[in-house]
Amino acid sequence: MNLNLKDKVVLVTGSSGGVGRKIALAFASEGAKVVVNYRKKSKQESGKAAEAVVSEIKKTYGTEAIAIDADMSVEAQIIEMFDKAESSVGAVDILVNNAAYLPKGPLQNYTETEWNYTFQVNVTGAFIACKELIKRLRERGVKGKIVNISSQAAFFGSTSGHLPYDASKGALISMTRSIAREVAREGINVNAVAPGMVMTEMVAKLWEERKEQYLSRIPLYRIAQPEEVANVVLFLASDMSSYMTGTTLDVTGGLMMR
Ligand SMILES: NC(=O)c1ccc[n+]([C@@H]2O[C@H](COP(=O)([O-])OP(=O)(O)OC[C@H]3O[C@@H](n4cnc5c(N)ncnc54)[C@H](OP(=O)(O)O)[C@@H]3O)[C@@H](O)[C@H]2O)c1
Numbered sequence: 347m348n349l350n351l352k353d354k355v356v357l358v359t360g361s362s363g364g365v366g367r368k369i370a371l372a373f374a375s376e377g378a379k380v381v382v383n384y385r386k387k388s389k390q391e392s393g394k395a396a397e398a399v400v401s402e403i404k405k406t407y408g409t410e411a412i413a414i415d416a417d418m419s420v421e422a423q424i425i426e427m428f429d430k431a432e433s434s435v436g437a438v439d440i441l442v443n444n445a446a447y448l449p450k451g452p453l454q455n456y457t458e459t460e461w462n463y464t465f466q467v468n469v470t471g472a473f474i475a476c477k478e479l480i481k482r483l484r485e486r487g488v489k490g491k492i493v494n495i496s497s498q499a500a501f502f503g504s505t506s507g508h509l510p511y512d513a514s515k516g517a518l519i520s521m522t523r524s525i526a527r528e529v530a531r532e533g534i535n536v537n538a539v540a541p542g543m544v545m546t547e548m549v550a551k552l553w554e555e556r557k558e559q560y561l562s563r564i565p566l567y568r569i570a571q572p573e574e575v576a577n578v579v580l581f582l583a584s585d586m587s588s589y590m591t592g593t594t595l596d597v598t599g600g601l602m603m604r
Pocket residue numbers: 359360361362363364365366383384385388389392416417418419443444445446447467495496497498540541542543544545546547548549
């Protein structure tokens with residue numbers, strides 16, 4: 347099956363670990379050139395982890411990759427990341443908005459600052475990146491793809507007090523639809539993926555504490571592995587999904603059926 351991703355330039359935000367890392371590797375396995383985004387100021391290891399993803403890509407798949415530091419809550423850094431990508435691996439064709447901030451509740455503990463920061467990273471950062479990509483695709487006169495990583499929490503609501511996160515993931519889906527409508531005739535497909543529980547650092551503690559409760563809601567009776575989300579992202583970014591735009595694919599092991 348030819349996914350037609352060879353030599354395409356893919357930018358995956360927040361891809362030094364977790365689902366983002368697997369998405370980056372999946373694209374590389376199809377011959378795409380990958381921009382591994384991370385933010386230097388979070389954990390010292392993120393930079394090293396991002397470089398490790400780049401080395402793994404080059405060694406395993408022999409395709410080009412670069413790690414670029416940009417905080418997705420800062421507009422100037424997002425725009426600069428596109429410039430850096432362009433002058434190293436090439437102009438971005440595909441954007442995967444994967445970076446996300448997961449705040450901890452409950453409701454009365456949230457401050458306005460925490461609420462705003464969650465939206466700044468999960469929605470505004472993704473919006474700026476979409477806007478920047480679309481501007482550049484138009485200037486080049488080429489088609490492109492955007493995949494936004496939402497969550498089943500956008501529909502289900504949270505059972506563990508992540509209110510601003512859930513709301514931000516709902517906003518990301520609304521944004522996906524509106525942008526998709528606006529750019530459809532230009533050959534730019536914009537879709538979203540809504541994963542259920544995926545085994546990454548983001549949920550490892552929650553999973554440990556409430557494994558039985560979560561399992562009881564999942565028909566497939568297991569947590570997803572990050573590559574199971576990455577495979578769906580790959581599909582949405584490929585020509586295999588050419589007639590899909592504005593959609594959100596549930597990857598939830600059956601937790602979400604509609
Ligand atoms: N795991 C799940 O069960 C699950 C379920 C549904 C949806 N999702 C979604 O899947 C995506 C990946 O999540 P994950 O499970 O892989 O979690 P993760 O391992 O915590 O990955 C999130 C990534 O986002 C990065 N990030 C956070 N704030 C950022 C910022 N301001 N600028 C740049 N990067 C930033 C993190 O960087 P640092 O490591 O440096 O903080 C990290 O690399 C997210 O969109 C998440 O909402 C996950």
